[in-house]
Amino acid sequence: MATQVVMPKLSPTMEEGQLSRWLKKEGDKVSMGEPLAEIDTDKATMEMQSLANGVLLKILVNEGESAPLGDPIAIVGAEGEDISNLIGPKKSAKEEAPTAKPEAEETEEREQEPKKAATAVAKPAPKEEAPRPVTTPSRDDGRQLISPIAARMAAEAGINLKSLQGSGPGGRIVKRDVEDAISSKVERIPTTPRLRAVPARSLEKGEVYAPSAYRDETVSEMRRTIAKRLVTSLGPVPHFFLTTEIDMERAADLRRAINELYPDAKVSINDVIIKVAAAALIQHPQVNASFQEKNIRYYEHADIGVAVATENGLITPVVRSADLKSLPEIGAEVRELAERARARKLKPEEYTGATFSISNLGMFGIDEFTAVINPPEGAILAIGAMAPKPVVRDGQIVVRQTMRVTMSCDHRVVDGATGAQFLQTFKQVMENPLYLFLAQ
């Protein structure tokens, strides 16, 4: 008896999935538990497993197309079975939408699913209007083709090849694909700006430039989620912003000293910031909080979300209980999470449920900025660049490494004074990290 394979809920916030890659072709045998396809969710690409034995009779959603939760995406059954009645919206409203089992899914989510799937059932399987052009190479071994110069340029620019579309034969990634990717992404390291030479063309007499040509790209799952979530932030959440300037000399010295003692630790200034923020949050529990409509939730530990820029968009992996972790531990964890974030290999529980977030744009030369709170957190800290500046100390002008930070607070949870006190503590400890070793 043939069954429909439906779009499974692979992450807590997932409402729709994009078929990234079919791992089986029509006519292939499939067995229970075997991976069928890779599905792009809002934050990561996950494998979907087959829940039945049989043959993959029909693929209903192709690579690059999206489908909402619960919608049929394929049909598995016995070879040669008549499946004409199964192609279309899911027949039985009572049939529970099966979910694939990613590594560790929270049980509460699973209870919510049958309800969600039932409501999704009524809609016919939608197809995206403009399916994204597919990168499938024409060769069977599935290798990503890339020209030597393009490979080198991509490596130097830190671009993940999997995020590139190859415009050459067989999907080969060529120089201009990497050039386009570089010009559309922010440079990781401040370098001399590479301005692209524009071919000179003098206008004919009386000619004016037509409106600029453009190209449309389908919004990726990640972009869609960022858009949706942050619209529920800056709009409804009453933000206010607090800025302070911090003397970073001692923090920089501390970092240097630790790295001298433990070269393998490779602690960065951002790791120090995370540690100090965590300590300050424990000191000011009203900031380590979340507005929950009827309640205010006060967290016992500081789970710090660290903003990471990837080719596909922004994601905040979480360092759990940062208040309890040492600097080298925090450093190693942030590095590992960031690497997996860029490779789109984070599990949902690794990028959700922070109690506070930190975003650092200092490496891009930003002096200060205001960040948007990640709902439902109570605040977020925006870190600017560290730079030597002239400051007044004891009536003298001296040069100190300074850094400006801006805290965005949710006024429903954090008042001006509360936020200011937190920031004051943060600044004091950053300027005198030895406070970290004094009694809590």
Added chain:
Amino acid sequence: MAEMTMRDALNQALREELARDEAVFLMGEEVAEYQGAYKVTRGLLDEFGPKRIIDTPITELGFAGLGVGAAMAGLRPIVEFMTFNFSILATDQIINSAAKMLYMSGGQFKIPIVFRGPGGSAYQVSSQHSQALESWYAYFPGLKVVMPSTPADAKGLLKSAIRDDDPVIFIEQERMYGMKGEVPGNEDFIIPLGVAEVKREGTDATIVARSLMVPVALKAAEELEKDGVSCEVIDPRTIRPLDIDTIIDSVRKTNRVVVAEESHPFCGVGAEISAQIAERAFDYLDAPVTRVSGADVPMPYAKSLEQLALPDYEKLIQAVRKVSYLD
């Protein structure tokens, strides 16, 4: 500076070198009384007399060997082949004697000989008379191979070849004898062997072309410029020793190469250039090196087929567009 045909530029080079060094002499079929089958040696018999300008019987193997012997005895012969197709008969003397004598004699016999004449296609002279043999000769250590593409290059390179103490295969092109160009007038105008020339600077694609293909490449580059593709055209001028560095510098700049040649593709000079580019500039390539060569068939006699058998500027344009991923 004066404008002259390639024929006249070669004539001047011969004249100047014959005047400069008494050891230099010229021999070949019809070079003296007939003033040269293509008139390249016009007036030389009158100026230098029968001891220096010698008509030979129709026996390439014989007079090539004679030339090698003369070189071993201290003279500096210039041996003309009416076309290089006929040199095939002389290859034993060219390859086994001229190329190897210096090496095999432990340096005791240098062979300062120049074998010159037209090579490649002409106008409907068919299979046996249209062969491009440069890769044959370039194969052998001990030979230098030179192919000019302009009157100035022809003069400067021929003078260098005559002054060179090694055997030089100097391949001209019958279809280019009438080509006009500016040539420097001074008698010491020399172009050193083994140095390529960038005939046209560009940034988007490199075309390596020699001899007959140089004007074709320049025309293709002109057309491509209209589409915003800026081509760099490199003329190696000397095939062996090859100035690969100039070519590699260009590939580093443009990341893509097309080699244009009228010879057959298999084991041609284009294949050698491709291999060397792959070895030295692999990391700079955005596309595989592409050759536009003559068809892999004996040259047809019919005019229409002969045209199809040779690369034209449209085939070059297509190749450049392909390596630029433009279509």
